[in-house]
Amino acid sequence: MGKLSPEVTALYRLHRRSLREMLRRHLLFGVAILLGAMLLAGRSPAYVFPLYACFLLLGVPFFAVTSLGTDRADGTLEFLCGLPVRGRQLALGRLLALLEGCALTGLFTAAGIMIFLANRLGPWPVLSSALAGFIGASLLMLASGAFLLWLALRFRPETVAAVLPLGLLAVVFILRPFAPSLSGMWSGFLALEGWLLPILGGVAALSALHALLSFHLLSRAFDRCVHDPSRARVSSR
């Protein structure tokens, strides 16, 4: 944490504590449940990697929202906004704490890619795809986390936590008739081969842009709370 200011370091450590606890529980129960399901279904335990990556893709941004909701409910958010601190520092502290979850998602994604492509492609495309998968998934999580944090700060965290899964379900329901079968998707994925790396790179680049924009929005929202800490109260909404 050499180059971080003492304020950001303190905020990062504070948020990391609660997020790490959530992540630990999620990892323990998520992996155990998936492993049990794979064994019961007679499938390879290796499926756990990509499946758990999918779990994390949904879980990690929600940890951020849940943590913000808890902080608002117990007064921590108002306390933090009353400190001599800038909105940018508050936003940075929260997003840095989210990085562990993002990196874990990236790791599971990379492991999933490596396991499934190992027998189909050469070592270099597998490694480079895994690396791109790691960076892409991590940045995607960071961008989603930052955007959801902004939504949760701008609106009610519980509204965001309730509306977003419903929105995702609605999208899945609407797109279902047009979506190919799982096996079709898988063969399509394998057919990409040469395109896999540019696609993952594109995801990473877009996610980085999204993360930057969300960070900017989040910083401004926190700045408003710093100028008026009562905005961070549950009752102020």
Place this chain on the structure above:
Amino acid sequence: MSFQGVSAAPRAPDGGSGTPEIALDGFGVTFPTFRFAPLTLTVAPGDRIALLGANGAGKSTLMRALGGFLPQYEGSIQVDGAEVRDLLPGYRRRVGLLPEKLIGTPSATVAERLDFLAAFHPSWDSTYAAELLSALELSASARIGTLSKGMALKFSFVAAEAFRPPILLLDEPTSGLDPVVRRIFLSLLREILGRVPARTLLFSTHILEDVEAFAERVWVLRAGSMVEDISISRLRSQAGGGGLSSVLCEAIEQPPSD
């Protein structure tokens, strides 16, 4: 009680020098159910002001405004000539606020919360904080969420004082303390203020003895209006040979002169 640890002049790490002058010019606030009438006055460096008034008179509102915690107000609050809202968040490094209620990080211990706060105040003195904790007999391992009202007050005082801010704003600092701790607290505060006379103290209280002990000036608020701004020496001369309590009670109860 002997208390060591208060060093010389307070520092102002945000670039400000020493204790600032605070000037309110037509300051007022309008909430849906409460209005603070326009107020013009100046708080000079080193002023010791007691804020009196019934519950809901506007004491905490005024204190929050002076601490830079109230963003929307009419008129102006100037600190050394600059509008307070333009000085945020750095101005908060010059103000130690003991709030009405302790909030946030309920699962953290007293020591953890103080360590956390240290990161935000370059002039934070951990040794001094430990000495204050010890003087107030507050356990560093107690959890914030489990502190009683009196313990929360003691903790809030340590958190407000450990970086030696030039301005101390104490919202009813002795209201939940038992007589013994109250005596220790008052003695500690007297010692702290005695060593650095330039520091400004503004405190609200319902305990008239505290006013006599610390204030040089008294502001009396009633229903969002300041009805009295009077020096203690003048109050004493008004009281004649009697105690200040009866004069103060009269000031709180009587209707505005205009």
